[in-house]
Amino acid sequence: MDSSSSNTDISLTDLSQNDKRELQQFVSNEAQKAKIQSTVHYLTDMCWKRCITSKISSGQMDSYERPCMENCVDRYIDSQMAVLKHLEQLRGQF
Amino acid sequence: MDSFTNTLGVNQQSKKQAWMDKIRQEAAVEQARALIDKVSDNCFEKCVPKPGSSLTSGETTCINQCMEKYMSAWNVVSRKYIERIQAKDI
Numbered sequence A: 001m002d003s004s005s006s007n008t009d010i011s012l013t014d015l016s017q018n019d020k021r022e023l024q025q026f027v028s029n030e031a032q033k034a035k036i037q038s039t040v041h042y043l044t045d046m047c048w049k050r051c052i053t054s055k056i057s058s059g060q061m062d063s064y065e066r067p068c069m070e071n072c073v074d075r076y077i078d079s080q081m082a083v084l085k086h087l088e089q090l091r092g093q094f
Numbered sequence B: 001m002d003s004f005t006n007t008l009g010v011n012q013q014s015k016k017q018a019w020m021d022k023i024r025q026e027a028a029v030e031q032a033r034a035l036i037d038k039v040s041d042n043c044f045e046k047c048v049p050k051p052g053s054s055l056t057s058g059e060t061t062c063i064n065q066c067m068e069k070y071m072s073a074w075n076v077v078s079r080k081y082i083e084r085i086q087a088k089d090i
Helices: A017-051 A065-090 B002-007 B012-047 B057-086
Strands: none
Touching: A017 A065, A017 B012, A017 B057, A065 B057, B012 B057
């Protein structure tokens, strides 16, 4: 190990083909995870604004708020699908 | 970071492992940063509608509870969203 190398320049070039392939797979899995998490951030933000409307009086969600958050996610996805479905129908018309 | 540098160059296996650890760590930092941003935005909005000359104890309590609530809301949304995308109907 060369003493001059730092943790900022780990080289990929001397990895075996197998390791490279495995790393590629790993990176693409991590990217997928990050994408899902970013959608969860977006949905939490949007649904929070719709469902958590009263004053904060505890660290728990109450019996209205929790189902509201769940419905919000479900209906958002339903809406997304409705848009795609309708777009599909409109395609032939214009 | 020390254990990270020490694993470099030992062998191929640990070099690959070092990359994975680094990527995992960066993803975790990014994830935490995004959560802190959202919590700050939403809890400031909720708890400090009229900013005074200092944060009152009531506002501080509100922010603490709001944080916990936001994180549990995040978990609820995460579970629900993953359930939906795994159901293959989207």
